[in-house]
Amino acid sequence: MKVSYRHISTPEDASFVIKEFCQPRFTNTFHFHHGHELILIVKSSGKMYAGNKVMNYNEGEIYMFGPGLVHCFCSSSSPVGTDEIAHAIIVQFTEDFIGKDFFDKLELRKIKDLMQLSESGIKFRKIPAAVNKLFFQFQANQQMKNLIILLQILDELSQGSRENVQLLTEDPRKIHYKDVDSKKLESVFKYVLENYLTHVDSKSAASLACMNEAAFCRYFKRRTSKTFSQFVNEIRISHATRLLIGTENGISEICYACGFDNISYFNRQFKIYQGKSPREYRKALVESNVSAPSFRPTGD
Structure with a gap:
């Protein structure tokens, strides 16, 4: 567009x-x-x-x-x-x-x-x-x-x-981007965003970046300081937090709705990124009465 x-x-x-x-x-x-x-x-x-x-x-x-x-x-x-x-x-x-x-x-x-x-x-x-x-x-x-x-x-x-x-970034000096990286990472990012609710794999991502899978995985880790699977999980977990806030869906339902196919793995990954289990995370939000922020301009 x-x-x-x-x-x-x-x-x-x-x-x-x-x-x-x-x-x-x-x-x-x-x-x-x-x-x-x-x-x-x-x-x-x-x-x-x-x-x-x-x-x-x-x-x-x-x-x-x-x-x-x-x-x-x-x-x-x-x-x-x-x-x-x-x-x-x-x-x-x-x-x-x-x-x-x-x-x-x-x-x-x-x-x-x-x-x-x-x-x-x-x-x-x-x-x-x-x-x-x-x-x-x-x-x-x-x-x-x-x-x-x-x-x-x-x-x-x-x-x-x-x-x-x-x-947003702990140490930006560790993140090394060049102009040529933007196009490669943009195509990968869009691919993950369009498919993270179902299936995402590093081979397809590598193809979009015009690289073989092994070279792509090394490149991605070097540029972002995280593995491709960590990147995908981070996007899925961010979506899970939105569902935990905005819906009353059960934890298992949210797990599968975010692209995970194993509830135990989902719980482990969620705790890695959020410091608590999905159930604990939702409970803390309810107790603090947190909801998604809303803003409307009050004038021109």
């Missing part, structure tokens, strides 16, 4: 760029930037890959990616008969977009610390409603006003506690 978006601000000499994506689904390619990217998911949910981490994403969430960190969003299919549109607002900027050493000033150090943390990828856990609203205040041909809004957003996000920042 051809990506459709409008640049909210696109002067040729702009120090930062704002984009708004509105399309049936997010089907990003694996990609990375030479600067920073800040993104608000206005409407969409699905799977997100950053560095070497696979996780669910939901509407209302804000992410920040640093230079060179590969990432990809892929929406879940919309329910049949609906006209739901995936919607996101994205800001891209370099570390020195206002000038060299600008963020070294005392009053701006927290923003600089935030940008350094974003090299590992950031998901913000608790977001004040005022921050979400700021994203909707960007306007075309209002570069100075947009700059002030961007600084306000960065300031608000940098004021939160360290516990409010979830790092």
Whole structure:
């Protein structure tokens, strides 16, 4: 699908760029930037890959990616008969977009610390409603006003506690991607996402990457710091957590619905990734009254 978006601000000499994506689904390619990217998911949910981490994403969430960190969003299919549109607002900027050493000033150090943390990828856990609203205040041909809004957003996000920042990759220096890797990994990622509920195998993945199976397995482990089977299990477990939150299905039913064919293996893998069994995980969510987050913009 051809990506459709409008640049909210696109002067040729702009120090930062704002984009708004509105399309049936997010089907990003694996990609990375030479600067920073800040993104608000206005409407969409699905799977997100950053560095070497696979996780669910939901509407209302804000992410920040640093230079060179590969990432990809892929929406879940919309329910049949609906006209739901995936919607996101994205800001891209370099570390020195206002000038060299600008963020070294005392009053701006927290923003600089935030940008350094974003090299590992950031998901913000608790977001004040005022921050979400700021994203909707960007306007075309209002570069100075947009700059002030961007600084306000960065300031608000940098004021939160360290516990409010979830790092997506433990050590991004261990994840080595080149431009040529994007196409190979994108085809593999799409293959897994389209088939993880049924059958996925490394031989088919290797064929998509135009490699023999043994070479592909070595390549995948070298690039992602995990085996292909670990990657597949991570996607399946992320889907299981969504089902445990959003349905009342039994554990066995969820096991098979996620592509596992052995309940004991499913329980072991779930505990590896989540630190507790599926039953314990669901019980903890019920006790804490956790549900999938929901967000609706309150104005333009």
